[in-house]
Amino acid sequence: MPSTPEFYLGLMSGTSLDGIDAVLVEFAGERIAARAHASSPLPASLRAELLALNAPCGVDELHRSALAANALARQYASLVEAVLTDACVPASAVRAIGAHGQTVRHRPSEFDDVGYTLQLNSPALLAELSGIDVVADFRSRDLAAGGQGAPLVPAFHRAVFGQSGKRLAVLNLGGIANLSILPAPDDADGDVILGFDCGPANALLDHWCQQHLGQAFDEGGRWASSGQVLHGLLDRMLADAYFERMPPKSTGRDLFNPEWLTGHLQACSAPVRAQDVQATLAELTAVSVLRDLHRHGGNAVELIVCGGGAFNKHLLSRIAAHRSGVQVLTSSERGLPPTQVEAAAFAWLARATIRRESGNLPSVTGARGPRVLGAIYPA
Template identity: 45%
Template sequence: MHTWCIGLMSGTSADAVDAALCAFDDQRFRGVHATASLPYPADLRARLLALQRGDCVLALGELCAIDNAVAICFAQAAQTLLAHTGLHASAIAAIGSHGQTVFHDPEHTGSSLQLGNPALIAARTSITTVADFRRADIARGGHGAPLVPAFHHALFADAGEPRCVVNIGGIANITVLPGEDQAAVRGFDTGPGNALMDEWAELHLNEPYDRDGHWAASGSVQPALLDVLLNDSYFARPPPKSTGRGQFNLAWVRHRYPRLDQLARADVQRTFCELTALTIAHAILDHAPATRRVLICGGGARNTFLRTRLGEVLGDSIALDDTADHGVDALWVEAAAFAWLALCTLHGRPGNLPSVTGARSPAILGGIYRG
């Protein structure tokens, strides 16, 4: 008899709430059995993106209203998933809700804020909800990110082949899997994933993203722009490290390259794509040179041109796969991870990897809100 958990995730792209129904036997992940995706209302998404970029100042009452609005979207995503499967809420052991990150600064303020009131999710779904996963790690001196590498290790590590998992959301991160030893796992945020490309596409194409990277492929790299972006000190910093859209956004680009709007728009998009490909590839080649296979997941896995460039920079000695080739669709890895982390918490098992986050010790992540 399976144990069922639902993972709820909205990443730094803030385009939709992804819900994944996951099966477990004896706490072992057995697969994603159903999925649903619920787009945010346009006005709510715009406010969330402005919060991520630090573009707005809100009264506390407004912030609380957004917190509840996000929670309602998360609850609706879970309810939509249950309606599709015919399962009753009583069949679900837990929801693991990542929430919507709007602020992440573990180094200076010692905090990371995810909106999506978990008490409201639990009340609306009648399902025990585990949420606020990051702050227990930060309280122990860690970055609170990335948190998915423990799940990557459980699913994708191979004793005979050094691997890396690359997640390309708004921000990109890598998980280094040298083998089966969990203590040897490393991981960190490499920098922008889709964030700059999405922001530029939304500004000039009125589209949420550059489908298949076609627009980027039509342009040419602008070396002067690329060089000033690559010179940001973040890329040379050693891990552990983590970042977000508060750091990597168009305001950051304009500050470093004030003549941005004088360039051809397609060339800017091509350069943003190159920045993502180079920073991911260099992170792997510098920090995991033994890697023989890269498994790619996240929304960026669907950007054909980005994948092509990443493969070219990595070279022929490293195979480039989709996580779907290894059992989990690329778009659902993160949502599945938070279902897994919720089950870890319910069973009193740590979910962070101090070797990844820099925390002083393992931690049981998140708070439990009874449905």
């Protein structure tokens, strides 16, 4: 008999801080289908506060973090209502919401061999407002088991994009660029899934665009395409030790932030044009991604791109220029639009938690073994 369909809802506000995505996902046996999607930008004041909390602020951070978490939960609840209304699905039909929260610090394995990862969220408030069970705090259990706590999406990528007989790679271009390397499901060599953060993507591109054009992002990469790559600057940035680290590895704004960029710009021997810096930042993303793909991707035949950066035509063209025989396509061509992939992944992870199934992959995060992730907040 066919399985009874289950609904889960995933919420994602990523490192790029460009907004929130909500995806209603229907599970029926092994079949996974996105039924509805809604997105909304973060209010300017909340975005500014979350961005400020990514760095040591020194002024009442605990108080500000708690209020920002409450404000984010209210934004989540509004988006949950919107996506359920659009889908004509009542809240009572949704088994749980997977709410990732907003990462403001990510320092795995540092300080005391465990480190920490901090996602601002108020899942209890979200459960109260939505009337739906909420699963949150996905990353800390993996950290406690010696892992990086990230990335958590490669297992989902395998579930939705894996193809018999094909070795694939999935590239998420959010604030940070991360890769999933997916062996073919019937791979006789027994290769494991890999996943890791390659380096910066939209976090620095958007920052530079906002600073010099007053725009939230470089639409289509048009501004970057008007500039010239500064190869000396590119080489200095690529010399950062992070790019040579072997997986498992993960990063964020703790490393790749405006101060990191400023330090490299100060080493330039002559004044630089802003559009040339933008072109160089795009090239940094493309080169770092393709180096990692060639190093760890083996004979991958496709590179499936998702995240907001999938709409940056210039960036995709630069990735394609370095691809060396790998077909570059967006996740839309494999059935799931780029802005829906990560939110759908957290619906998938929430389902794993509810079913008491492991959500991490030790081959990806470096954890000592599979672990059930997340904490459940009943409605």
